[in-house]
Amino acid sequence: MAAAAVVPLLGYGGWSIISSRNSNQESVIQGNRNAASGAAAQIQLYVSSTARMLQSLAAQVHQTQLKQWQQDRILKDFGQQFPEFAEIALIDARGNVRASSRAGIPTIGLPSGDSPRIDGVLMSPFTLDDAFLPTAILAVPLGRGNEQGWLVARVNLEELWRMVDGIRVGQEGFAMVVTGEGVLLAHGDPEGKPLVAKGDSMLDHPLLKRLRNAEGNTGDDSLIYSAWAPDQDGTSSETIVGVAAAVPNLAWTVVVEQPVSDAFAIPNALQSKLVIAIAGALLVMLAVGWFWGRSFINPILRLTKGTTALAEGRLGERVVVSSKDELGQLGTAFNNMADRLVELQEDVVKKERQATFGRVAVGLVHDLSNPIQNIGNACKMIVMSFDDMEYRESFKRTVERELAQVKRMLDDLRNIAKPVPLEKFTIDINKALTEVVESMQSGATSSGLTLETDLVFGPVYIVGDLFALNRVYRNLITNAFQATLAGGKVVVRTLREHEHAIVQIADTGAGIAKDRLDAIFDDFVTTKKRGLGLGLAISKKVVEQLGGTIAVTSEVGVGTTFTLRFPLTKARPGQLAS
Numbered sequence: 001m002a003a004a005a006v007v008p009l010l011g012y013g014g015w016s017i018i019s020s021r022n023s024n025q026e027s028v029i030q031g032n033r034n035a036a037s038g039a040a041a042q043i044q045l046y047v048s049s050t051a052r053m054l055q056s057l058a059a060q061v062h063q064t065q066l067k068q069w070q071q072d073r074i075l076k077d078f079g080q081q082f083p084e085f086a087e088i089a090l091i092d093a094r095g096n097v098r099a100s101s102r103a104g105i106p107t108i109g110l111p112s113g114d115s116p117r118i119d120g121v122l123m124s125p126f127t128l129d130d131a132f133l134p135t136a137i138l139a140v141p142l143g144r145g146n147e148q149g150w151l152v153a154r155v156n157l158e159e160l161w162r163m164v165d166g167i168r169v170g171q172e173g174f175a176m177v178v179t180g181e182g183v184l185l186a187h188g189d190p191e192g193k194p195l196v197a198k199g200d201s202m203l204d205h206p207l208l209k210r211l212r213n214a215e216g217n218t219g220d221d222s223l224i225y226s227a228w229a230p231d232q233d234g235t236s237s238e239t240i241v242g243v244a245a246a247v248p249n250l251a252w253t254v255v256v257e258q259p260v261s262d263a264f265a266i267p268n269a270l271q272s273k274l275v276i277a278i279a280g281a282l283l284v285m286l287a288v289g290w291f292w293g294r295s296f297i298n299p300i301l302r303l304t305k306g307t308t309a310l311a312e313g314r315l316g317e318r319v320v321v322s323s324k325d326e327l328g329q330l331g332t333a334f335n336n337m338a339d340r341l342v343e344l345q346e347d348v349v350k351k352e353r354q355a356t357f358g359r360v361a362v363g364l365v366h367d368l369s370n371p372i373q374n375i376g377n378a379c380k381m382i383v384m385s386f387d388d389m390e391y392r393e394s395f396k397r398t399v400e401r402e403l404a405q406v407k408r409m410l411d412d413l414r415n416i417a418k419p420v421p422l423e424k425f426t427i428d429i430n431k432a433l434t435e436v437v438e439s440m441q442s443g444a445t446s447s448g449l450t451l452e453t454d455l456v457f458g459p460v461y462i463v464g465d466l467f468a469l470n471r472v473y474r475n476l477i478t479n480a481f482q483a484t485l486a487g488g489k490v491v492v493r494t495l496r497e498h499e500h501a502i503v504q505i506a507d508t509g510a511g512i513a514k515d516r517l518d519a520i521f522d523d524f525v526t527t528k529k530r531g532l533g534l535g536l537a538i539s540k541k542v543v544e545q546l547g548g549t550i551a552v553t554s555e556v557g558v559g560t561t562f563t564l565r566f567p568l569t570k571a572r573p574g575q576l577a578s
Helices: 002-062 068-081 158-165 190-198 206-212 265-311 326-384 389-417 429-446 466-483 535-545 573-577
Strands: 085-091 097-100 121-123 134-142 149-156 174-178 184-187 224-230 236-247 252-259 425-428 450-454 461-464 489-497 500-507 549-555 559-567
Touching: 002 068, 002 085, 002 121, 002 134, 002 149, 002 158, 002 174, 002 236, 002 252, 002 265, 068 085, 068 097, 158 174, 158 184, 184 190, 206 236, 206 252, 265 326, 326 389, 425 429, 425 466, 425 573, 429 450, 429 461, 429 466, 429 489, 429 500, 461 466, 461 559, 466 489, 466 500, 466 535, 466 559, 535 549
Parallel strands: 450 489
Antiparallel strands: 085 097, 085 149, 121 134, 134 149, 174 184, 174 252, 224 236, 236 252, 425 461, 489 500, 500 559, 549 559
């Protein structure tokens, strides 16, 4: 949910930042274009106005029948009135100077014939005068054919300098004017004015170079170039943005340069504010989402915790859900279910206790009824045959046998509640099993069964209680007798497997159903029609007390195999006795 909310916001925020930055930067660059274009138009107007002024003077001098001294006076007055005209001279068709604004010998000459024309006025390339000011010669033709003369003027561009100095873009942006030959005419940056005096060529300027390489060599002012601004040491110091605009009819170029830090200061500030706004909105959204998400997830977590507690048997666990929505209803249903489970568990425990007591009672009644009945019958007979010594011996044997059976039953009950500590010695299980099998052969024969042994070669030593283990063996063999029909077979075998001794007692009896195998070693559980069901439970406890394990595999109609596993020992009976 957080990703679904955050990712679109981040995408929109990133798109907004990039779009805003690009549009703001383009707006700034377009403003610089407009400034460069406006400066180019002003320069064109300034040069054109100078040319028209010179044409007007030429008409005044040439079209009236003035004497030479009058023409000379007009030129001097005009030069004083317009100081940008450093020197003006009237030259006839033979190249002689007829009049001049200069008091001394004229120093001005005609420009070359291939010089560009501005509104019909020839203009020579600009050079630096003695004051290191850019200057050019303008020439206006007078008359036609062989009678053609010229009004020639030397024009300095000090006013052009002032015009360029007045162009400011932002706080640190300046303009400069470059001729088509790469001569720097004016520079608005005070640190760039020495470049004008040096007459350095600007042909290697990155923006002008790119303009020359542009298609059609038109000087398209839409070209933008990021260059490195040289500092006083001639090394690169900061990135600048430059735009260019061509001056019509002059092949000049106005270049406006502005450091990036100054040009994009406002867009960068707006971008920073936008980033802060988006980050703030994101944080607020995350905070609200976290608060709302926790309020949504906490009930689920509590339900999960409660479910885990129930799975672990802690039925007293309950879920506290204060909301009234679906989660609240689910929490209420969970608590009701837990309460019901407690009731059902108490009912099951009660019924299981009653069933256990019932099985114990039935087993006790069944197992005690025969001994008690036999003792009662014997007591009745002894009253009538008290003087018969032979019957008195029979009575004694009957009472002792039946009381021993009752005692074994009571011992089983006591061992279930509190197992008797075992006395552990090193014993040979092969020898012990041989003795047990020999003592039970008569029982197998009377039941029509075959009792066989399959013992591993040599003695197999373990640490155990001989009496307790013999009781376990007898119990398992007796169970095998009872589960096997006449003609069946019971096999007792031993094995060695790594560091363990294995005893297996297998029969070919009826087998045990799979659904009863898991509980066969539980207390008071039996597959017989009579008995308390304590034999296997006691056998398991004895085996486990000796550090072993007991397991059973069975298949209905095929037979059952009990497998006992004990750790082998390197000790020997004589060593242990000593």
